[in-house]
Amino acid sequence: xxxxxxxxxxxxxSEGTPVLLRCNYSSSYSPSLFWYVQHxxxxxxxxxxxxxxxxxxxxxxxxxxxxxxxxxxxxxxxPSAHMSDAAEYxxxxxxxxxxxQFYFGTGTSLTVIP
Amino acid sequence: xPEVTQTPSHQVxxxxxxVILRCVPISxxxxxxxxxxxxxxxxxxxxxxxxxxxxxxxxxxDDQFSVERPDGSNFTLKIRSTKLEDxxxxxxxxxxxxxxxxxxxxxxxxxx
Numbered sequence: 001x002x003x004x005x006x007x008x009x010x011x012x013x014s015e016g017t018p019v020l021l022r023c024n025y026s027s028s029y030s031p032s033l034f035w036y037v038q039h040x041x042x043x044x045x046x047x048x049x050x051x052x053x054x055x056x057x058x059x060x061x062x063x064x065x066x067x068x069x070x071x072x073x074x075x076x077x078x079p080s081a082h083m084s085d086a087a088e089y090x091x092x093x094x095x096x097x098x099x100x101q102f103y104f105g106t107g108t109s110l111t112v113i114p
Numbered sequence: 115x116p117e118v119t120q121t122p123s124h125q126v127x128x129x130x131x132x133v134i135l136r137c138v139p140i141s142x143x144x145x146x147x148x149x150x151x152x153x154x155x156x157x158x159x160x161x162x163x164x165x166x167x168x169x170x171x172x173x174x175x176d177d178q179f180s181v182e183r184p185d186g187s188n189f190t191l192k193i194r195s196t197k198l199e200d201x202x203x204x205x206x207x208x209x210x211x212x213x214x215x216x217x218x219x220x221x222x223x224x225x226x
Contacts, residue, residue, distance in 0.1 A: 032213065043118065044157075044205065044217035051213060090157065100170050100212055102149070104157035 002027045004091045006105035014113045019063075019078040021108045023091035026072065033074045034092040034102075035065055044090065050074060061085070086112045116140045118218035120206050126224045127196055135191045135221045137206030146189045147207040147215060148181065150174070157205065163189065196225045 007022040025031055035047040048059025055067045061084075065076045074091060091105040119138045127133050139146050148160040161171040163181055180192045189208075193200055203222050207215040 034214070036217070041219065043219040044207075046214060046216065049214055094213075100145070100147075100162045101159045101172075102147075102157075102207075102215060103159070104149075106156050 002029075002031065002093045002101075002103045004093050004103060004105040006089075006091050006108050008108050009106065010109045010111070012111040012113060013081045015083055016080050019076070019081045019085065019110065021076040021089050021091075021110065023074045023076065023105060024072050025074055025091070025093045027093055032094045033065075033067060034094070035059065035063070035074075035076050036090045036092060038088045038090065038107075040087075047076070047089075081110075081112045083112050083114060086110055118206055118208055118216050120204075120218035120221050122221060123219065124222045124224070126226065129198060129225055130195050133193050133196055133223065135193075135204050135206075135223070137189045137191070137208075137218055138187050139189055139206070139208030140210075140216055141187070143208035143210050143216075145169075145209045145212065145215075146181075146183070147209075148191045149205045149207065149217075150202040151205065151220075152199075152202045160191070193223075196223075198225050201225045 003026045005024045033050040036044040037047050038044050047063050048057045050057045050067045058064045063078045089108045093103050121136045146163040149157050151157045159172050161175045162169045178194050182190050201224050203220045205220045206218045209215045
């Protein structure tokens with residue numbers, strides 16, 4: 001079975017400091033993993049994805065994530081937070097090769113303090 | 115950049131009424147999905163649709179729910195007789211393959 005656990009429901013950082021949003025996954029198969037971001041009243045926007053190529057994945061807006069199979073983790077990081085990064089972030093796992101069904105984490109709300 | 119659109123953004127209905135939520139997927143995409151998020155809970159998969167038929171559905175997607183692609187552009191979710199517990203944000207998504215899904219902004223359904 002597939003599932004994800006986002007370890008923090010809320011994260012607060014100061015502008016210009018690093019961001020770390022934590023995600024652990026469980027999958028019976030080789031997973032595809034994604035991070036999506038949702039700004040208020042907007043849809044879910046893809047930040048980045050891992051699909052069994054390079055373990056360090058770079059996404060949009062300076063975000064990146066590292067797939068660590070030994071730790072079953074896929075944490076999202078950014079070296080320097082910007083005010084516009086304030087949003088809800090979702091870690092998602094899907095079944096490799098069958099795709100279709102996405103399994104979402106509960107989300108992490110990121111606050112950026114000026 | 116192409117996007118998935120959904121209408122209406124907010125729908126209020128009385129319990130027992132039928133609702134239809136509409137989605138326009140990205141034009142060259144072949145796979146379509148509905149998800150929902152009850153307030154304070156996870157986003158949950160409802161159904162996926164490919165080649166004019168349901169390819170996968172969750173246990174949430176019971177006989178009260180149906181999906182349709184009535185023309186070449188729209189993808190709809192119908193709830194026949196709404197219940198209070200159907201109140202949620204409903205997200206439509208589409209993909210060109212079985213990998214990355216692109217999501218719409220959601221329809222907030224409120225059942226009174």
